[in-house]
Amino acid sequence: MTLPELSWTEGDAPDQTTHTARWRSESGATPPKRVVLADDRTTADMAYRQACEGVGLLWRGDFQNARLLLQAMTRRVDKRPRKPVETLLEAFNQHRQIQSQRARILGMLLIPFDAGHGISLRRAPDARQACEEAHGPANEPYVASLRELLGLIGAFEWRKKGVEIPVLNNRIHPHYGVFSPLRGEYIDLVANTPMPRGSVAFDIGTGTGVLAAVLARRGGKRVIATDMDPRALACARENLERLGLSKQVDVEQADLFPEGRVSLIVCNPPWLPARPSSPVEQAVYDPDSRMLRGFLNGLAAHLTPNGEGWLILSDLAEHLGLRTREQLLEMIQQAGLRVVERIDTRPTHGRAKDANDPLYAARSKEVTSLWRLAAAAPAA
Numbered sequence: 001m002t003l004p005e006l007s008w009t010e011g012d013a014p015d016q017t018t019h020t021a022r023w024r025s026e027s028g029a030t031p032p033k034r035v036v037l038a039d040d041r042t043t044a045d046m047a048y049r050q051a052c053e054g055v056g057l058l059w060r061g062d063f064q065n066a067r068l069l070l071q072a073m074t075r076r077v078d079k080r081p082r083k084p085v086e087t088l089l090e091a092f093n094q095h096r097q098i099q100s101q102r103a104r105i106l107g108m109l110l111i112p113f114d115a116g117h118g119i120s121l122r123r124a125p126d127a128r129q130a131c132e133e134a135h136g137p138a139n140e141p142y143v144a145s146l147r148e149l150l151g152l153i154g155a156f157e158w159r160k161k162g163v164e165i166p167v168l169n170n171r172i173h174p175h176y177g178v179f180s181p182l183r184g185e186y187i188d189l190v191a192n193t194p195m196p197r198g199s200v201a202f203d204i205g206t207g208t209g210v211l212a213a214v215l216a217r218r219g220g221k222r223v224i225a226t227d228m229d230p231r232a233l234a235c236a237r238e239n240l241e242r243l244g245l246s247k248q249v250d251v252e253q254a255d256l257f258p259e260g261r262v263s264l265i266v267c268n269p270p271w272l273p274a275r276p277s278s279p280v281e282q283a284v285y286d287p288d289s290r291m292l293r294g295f296l297n298g299l300a301a302h303l304t305p306n307g308e309g310w311l312i313l314s315d316l317a318e319h320l321g322l323r324t325r326e327q328l329l330e331m332i333q334q335a336g337l338r339v340v341e342r343i344d345t346r347p348t349h350g351r352a353k354d355a356n357d358p359l360y361a362a363r364s365k366e367v368t369s370l371w372r373l374a375a376a377a378p379a380a
Contacts, residue, residue, distance in 0.1 A: 003022040003023055003024055003142065004022070004023045004030070004031050005020050005021065005022060005023060005031070006020070006021060006023045006031035006032060006035055006056065006143060007019065007020045007021075007035065008035035008036065008037065008056075008058055010037065021112065021141050021142055021143045022140060022141070022142035022143070023142065023143055023144075024113075024135065024142045024143070024144045025107075025144065025145065025148065026134070026148050026152070026177070026278075026279065026280060027103065027107070027148065027277075027278035027279070027280060028278050028279055029103075029104070029107055029145075029278075031056070031143075032054060032055060032056030032108060032110075033054065034054070034055050034056065035055070035056040035057075035058050035110070036050065036055055036056070036057060036058070037057075037058055037060050038057035038058065038059055038060065038061070038069075038109070039059065039060045039061035040061035040062055040065050041061075042057065042061075042069065044069060044072035044073060044076065045076075047069055047072075047073055047109065048072075048073050048076045048077075048105070050108070051073060051105045051106070051108035051109065052105055054104075054108070055108065056108050056110050057108055057109050057110060058110045058112060058143065059109065059110060059111055059112070059121065059146065060121075061121070061122070062121065062122045062123055063111075063119065063121040063122060063123045063124035063125070064123045066109060066111070066121075066146055067146070067150070069109065070106065070109050070146055070147060070150075073105070073106060073109065074106060077101075077102050077105055077106060078102075080098075082094065082098065082358070087321060088319060088320050088321055088359070088361060088362050089320055089321035089322070091320075091358055091359060091361075091362075092320045092321075092322070092359060092362075094358075095358045095359060096274070096277070100277050103147070103278075106145075106147045107145040107147050107148065108145070109145060109146045109147065110143050110144065110145055110146065111143070111144060111145070111146045111149055112141065112143055113131070113138065113141060113142050113143065113144060114141050115138055115139055115140050115141055116128060116137075116138055117131035117132055117135075117138050125153065127149065127152070127153055127156075129156070130152055130153050130155075130156035130176075131149075131152065133156065133159070133175070133176065134152050134155070134156070134176040134177070152176060155174070155175075155176040155177075156176065158173075158174055158180060159173050159174060159175055159176065160173070161173075163180055163181055163182060165181065165184070165187060165210060165213075166184070167187060167188065167191040167214060167217075168210075168213055168214065168217060168243065170242075170243055172208050172209070172210045172213070172239050173208075173235075173238065173239060173242070174208050174235060175208075175231050175232075175234060175235035175238075176231070177229075177231045177279070177280055178207055178208055178229070178231050178232050178235045178283075179207050179208070179283035179284075180208070181207075181208055181210045182349070183347060183349050183368075184348070185345045185346070185347050185348060185368050186268055186312045186368055186370075187210060187211065187214060188345065189312060189343060189345060189368065189369075189370040190211050190214050190215070190266060190310065190312065190370065191214050191218070193310065193343060193370055193372070195215075195218060195219070195220075195264060196263045196264055196306060196307060196308045197263060197306070198262060198263020198264060198304060198307065199220065199221040199222060199263075200220070200221070200222045200223070200224070200260075200262040200263065200264075201215045201220045201222075201223045201224075201262055201263070201264040201265065201266065202223070202224050202225075202226065202257065202258060202262055202264070202265040202266070202302065203215060203223060203224070203225040203226070203266050203267075204226055204256055204257065204265060204266065204267040204269075204295055205226070205227055205256075205267060205268065205269060205291065206225035206226060206227050206232065206236045206251065207227065207232050207235070207236065207268075207283065208232070208235050208236060208239055209225055209235065209236030209237070209239045209240050209249070209251065210239070211266055211268060212225035212236065212240065212245075212249045212251075213239065213240060213243055213245055213249070215264070215266065216240075216245045216248040216249050217245070220248070220264075221248065222248060222249075222250070223248060223249045223250070224249075224250045224252060224258050224262075225240075225249055225250070225251045225252070226251075226252050226253070226254040226256065226257070226258055227251075227253065227254075228253065228254070228255055229282075230253075233251055233253055236251045237251050255294075256291070256294050256295060256298055257298050257302050260302065261301075261302055261303060261304050261307070262302065262303070262304060262307060263303070263304050263306070263307040263308070264307060264308055264309075264310065265299060265302060265303065265307070265308075265309045265310070266309075266310045266312070267291075267295045267309070267310070267311055267312070268312040268313075269286055269291040269292045269295060269311075269313070270282065270283055270284050270285055270286035270291060271284070271286070271313060271314040271316055271317060272284060272285050272286065272316065272317050272320070272322060273285075273286055273287070273288065273289040273292070273317055273322050273323050274286075274287065274322060275287040289323070289331070292311075292313075292331070293331060295309075295311065296311070296331050296332060296335040296337060296373075297335045299335065299337060299373060299375075300335065300336045300337060300375040300376075303374070303375055305375075306374075307374070307375075308340065308372050308373065308374055309337070309372075309373040309374070310370055310371070310372060310373070311370070311371040311373060312368070312369070312370050312371075313328075313368070313369055313371065314347070314366055314367070314368045314369075315366060315367050315368075315369065316362055316363065316366045319361075319362035319365050319366065320359070320362050332371075332373065333376075336375060336376050337373045337374065337375060337376055338373070338374055338375070338376045338377070339371060339372070339373060340372040340373065340374050341371075341372040342369050342370070342371050342372070343369065343370045343372070344367050344368070344369050345367070345368050345369075346366075346367060346368075347363075347366050347367075347368055351363050352364060352366060
């Protein structure tokens with residue numbers, strides 16, 4: 001894929017020269033139409049005003065000063081007042097709009113990269129390995145936002161450190177762009193629910209491979225884990241290899257189901273039926289409940305006669321007014337399925353207890369459920 005370009009001028013007239021570079025944005029943002037140079041003399045008020053106007057600020061100063069400037073811009077963005085809302089759905093839509101505007105403004109502070117992902121700025125970190133693992137090789141110079149770079153570096157550290165998974169007595173190492181299993185309640189649900197008889201299981205939308213690993217450790221002689229995202233496939237394979245489970249678990253690229261019928265099929269789809277505003281949000285938002293509907297509608301055809309499908313789903317969408325419990329039950333019924341049991345647990349993540357979170361009223365009531373589903377009995 002050819003990256004788009006952005007351009008800027010340097011020098012004073014009549015000796016001004018125009019420069020161009022490739023534009024790289026993991027969020028899918030378009031390059032700023034206007035770019036000006038910024039350095040250690042640029043004030044936070046000036047940078048914030050230009051960023052709000054859609055002007056890109058290409059940094060030429062000290063890297064650590066750029067980080068401080070970004071922090072100052074962030075404080076200014078976060079001080080913007082919110083309009084009163086009457087419903088949780090309005091609060092959710094406002095929150096997403098504010099987050100989108102915030103990302104756009106803070107994404108205007110830009111960093112130049114050399115070919116090979118080097119950063120030729122004073123006190124710049126060596127981010128070459130982090131960039132290489134996220135993006136692959138860079139054969140020519142490019143420009144990217146400082147905010148995305150810092151997120152990429154943070155994700156790289158998570159990848160090295162890993163996330164402790166108590167039921168595995170080990171760590172899962174998420175790759176950049178792959179949903180990290182920080183919320184452990186859904187993993188515990190899969191680890192503690194009695195498994196149906198059978199030696200083969202499917203893990204649909206495997207991500208890091210964590211649920212496939214749990215199923216394999218619980219006695220699944222063979223697990224087939226599927227995903228569409230090349231990053232997720234590479235991540236799952238690496239984690240399963242590290243855990244010594246690569247001979248038990250096959251990782252396949254597939255849109256939902258692989259071929260065949262099995263006794264257990266597990267799926268933890270994105271929980272919110274809304275459109276992602278960037279590729280990295282695809283693990284959270286499922287537009288029109290595409291993955292959820294696809295899983296439900298294809299489940300019965302891939303189960304053995306006494307098999308079960310485990311749907312792991314939060315009810316946050318219901319509290320936000322994005323989907324009702326009645327609509328979910330109707331999807332299940334229309335797919336020719338019946339509910340065997342629903343096992344509930346409360347989330348333990350920090351947002352569920354943060355009263356300052358704009359969606360706290362919904363998060364504080366959230367329940368995560370494992371729905372045990374089976375094919376409905378044929379009509380008499």
